[in-house]
Amino acid sequence: MTAALLQVSNLVTGYGGTRVLKGVSLEVGAGEAVAVLGANGAGKTTLMKCIAGLTRPWEGTIVFGDEDVTRVRAEDRPALGIVLAPEGRGLFATLSIEENLLVGASALRKRIGARQARAGVAEGLGQAYALFPVLKERRRDLASRLSGGQQQMVAIARALMARPRLLLLDEPCLGLAPKVGNDVYAALRTLRRQGLSLVVVEESTRRALGFADRACVLKLGQKVLEGHASALTRDEELLQAYFGLTSESTDVTL
């Protein structure tokens, strides 16, 4: 892997007095897709929140491009190109779909400059609707009235409005039927082909390993395994046995 886009080193953080991450490192190269796996409570979401800036690291550094962003506030990170589509989708339920997308473009002026931003918003909407045509039909509907799969589409499209260089996705298939989850991953593949760098948090391994270049496994706040996705796929039984990970999407029962 050449020139890492994101370099997370020895991250330690937690909530109150409880340490959730105990020295986690993660590297994402430009154009790379990395899956972060692990059971419930392993610290995957906390890691994402740290990279997005919502959780302050106690120790360790986060370098993005050639900038140390460890202390950069969450609201300033989208302008740099780091965008998180959070766990549970986090749509603005009282806003329409298009309004949700427009909010996603809030940092665009800082990201690409005021002059480009005006055209960039229209372009972003066009791309979002091209990626997910159903959203165009329903763009005036309240986000709360969509199905789970459509809501996830909005969450991804909204994150894309900021023109991310690195897109973080926290359990994009949570609560979705397997087929819908496949649709979500089909869209992610399209984005990856366009050169976007991605980090995907997943509790179910098979789909994530089928998608990512590399994967790492977190357990109780520590990285216990890392490697090429194809190699880890061969070890899937091992993953299951040691880490309680499931190969079928646990989502179905959620």
Next chain:
Amino acid sequence: MTIVIQRLLDVLSVGSTYALLALGLTLVYSVMNLINFAYGMMLVWSAFVAMVLVNAGVPTPLVLVTCVVFSALLSVAVGRVAFRPFLTAPPVTLLITSFGVELVLQYVALVIFGENPRILKVPTYLSQVYHVGGVRIPNSELTTIVTALIVVGGLYLVLNRTRFGIRIRAAAEQPEIARLMGISPGLILIAVFAISGAIAGVVGLLWFAQVGAITPRSDLDPTFKAFVAIVLGGLGNARGAVVGGLALGAIEVLLSAVLPDAALGYSDAIVFGSVIAILLWRPTGLVGVSTSL
């Protein structure tokens, strides 16, 4: 029939004053979960500024603009200095802070303007009364209703048709997610305090033009009316503020019309009783509780 129209006019006039009051209060609540008890002092200060300017012979439109700008700036200063540092503090901290701000603004006003009621001279055309059919239409009521329509309409457009307004709504609903989209909570706070202050500037003039006299201690009455209106309508919700304000106006006007003279002294208590009864029926308010604009 004319009596019905007459009462309806009164309801609209009183109700739209309350609706405006409530809008200013609910905006700040929606993004901060704060009932800002210093809110009424913005009205008082706006009225004092108006009094000074009117006495100095400044023309009415200029008085209006100055009061709105002054009140917005005062509100922003309060938001920046007193509330911004406590953005992540528990609501109780903010509540206590707002009492502190209220006292500070009140004592400064006491030092400058003193304890005695001061008269806000109102342009004579406001006391004109039109007669249409058998209905009396005081110009002051008409002005109040038209002002409310303009402010409510303007706010609606800002919140729904501008990028910045949409961001305010987003931040009100889910502040943390809004941050992930690059929306600065500090900026939203300042914007919301500015709008709230500007509304307070307008409604302060309407309120004290009707009351007639201003004292530094006249702030709690409008604050409480606004508070009751937003609880009645649904906390933190612009539509709820308007509905709650109009409903509170309707309750007051109708009760004062039907209550026997002997009971009028207790009308505030009876109004509150009715509000409580409505809340027992709809605990989340008429429109429903949510921190959405």
